[in-house]
Amino acid sequence: MGETGRVLVVDDDVTVRDVVRRYLELAGHHVELVGDGEQALRRIAEREPDLVVLDLMLPGIDGLEVCRRLRVRSAVPVVMLTALGQEEDRIAGLTLGADDYVTKPFSPRELALRVTSVLRRSRLAASAPPSVLVDGDLRVDVGAHTAWRDGVELALTTREFDLLVFFLSNPGTAFSRSELLARVWGWEFGDQSTVTVHVRRLREKVEVDAARPVRIATVWGVGYRWDRSG
Numbered sequence: 001m002g003e004t005g006r007v008l009v010v011d012d013d014v015t016v017r018d019v020v021r022r023y024l025e026l027a028g029h030h031v032e033l034v035g036d037g038e039q040a041l042r043r044i045a046e047r048e049p050d051l052v053v054l055d056l057m058l059p060g061i062d063g064l065e066v067c068r069r070l071r072v073r074s075a076v077p078v079v080m081l082t083a084l085g086q087e088e089d090r091i092a093g094l095t096l097g098a099d100d101y102v103t104k105p106f107s108p109r110e111l112a113l114r115v116t117s118v119l120r121r122s123r124l125a126a127s128a129p130p131s132v133l134v135d136g137d138l139r140v141d142v143g144a145h146t147a148w149r150d151g152v153e154l155a156l157t158t159r160e161f162d163l164l165v166f167f168l169s170n171p172g173t174a175f176s177r178s179e180l181l182a183r184v185w186g187w188e189f190g191d192q193s194t195v196t197v198h199v200r201r202l203r204e205k206v207e208v209d210a211a212r213p214v215r216i217a218t219v220w221g222v223g224y225r226w227d228r229s230g
Contacts, residue, residue, distance in 0.1 A: 003120045004028035005050030010040040010066065011081065012059055020053060023108040027116060037061030041069060048076055051119055053111070054098070055081040056089050064092055071097040075145070075158060077122045079114055081106070091197050097157040100187070121186050133168040135215070136229030138206060140168060154205045159185065163198050164206065167216065167226035176223040199224055 007029045011017050014035075021031045032049065034040050037058045044052070052070070056063035067078055080101040082090045090101050099118045102111050133140040137150040142165055147154040156164065166184045175183070177192040203210040217225045 003116050005119050006030045007051050007053060007115060008032050008043060008049040009053045010034050011055040012036060019108050023112045027112045037066040040066055048074060051077045051115055053079050067093055067096045067098055077118045079118055091194055094159055094194050095197060117186055135168055140165060149206060159198055160202050163202055171226045171228045174219040174222045174225040
């Protein structure tokens with residue numbers, strides 16, 4: 001199937017749904033449309049798509065709650081649609097495990113490119129050979145998508161896990177926020193504050209004291225660096 005797939009579009013605006021469907025079908029995707037969160041969760045449970053385009057502003061069950069419920073049982077890639085000025089909701093969505101976002105009003109062509117890019121990354125990750133990364137009491141099984149610290153499994157979102165794997169694979173090197181956006185999540189542009197949010201949340205899970213981090217160091221004027229323990 002390459003970089004095309006089955007895409008579920010969740011948006012209560014009929015015009016937006018139709019425009020998005022046309023552009024995604026032109027890109028080779030098979031598209032299904034639903035208008036609210038309850039329908040979305042039901043369709044995903046019946047037959048999981050390859051990717052979900054999810055508007056955050058939905059009637060009834062909103063997009064954040066859909067994403068939260070979805071991540072309990074599925075790792076299906078999610079591209080969020082957020083209104084201009086909804087930065088807190090956008091960060092919340094990424095924290096819950098969304099893979100990318102596009103801000104309304106958006107270019108349908110840009111959305112189609114983002115969908116293709118997220119599908120490509122998710123399939124590359126799924127086909128990557130399993131490997132285990134270890135740093136002191138921290139153990140990460142990349143193939144199984146699990147991480148443990150001091151024998152306790154960590155509850156990580158997809159973005160937190162990707163960031164942890166990248167840091168562990170590149171210890172001792174400082175990366176700027178823009179570099180992390182591009183190299184970890186494939187964003188050539190985006191809100192750099194999302195990196196700060198994910199670093200803070202990852203510190204809470206991998207550091208003994210998140211207020212005095214020893215693993216994820218802040219490099220002032222640059223960004224962040226992973227320092228191996230011991």
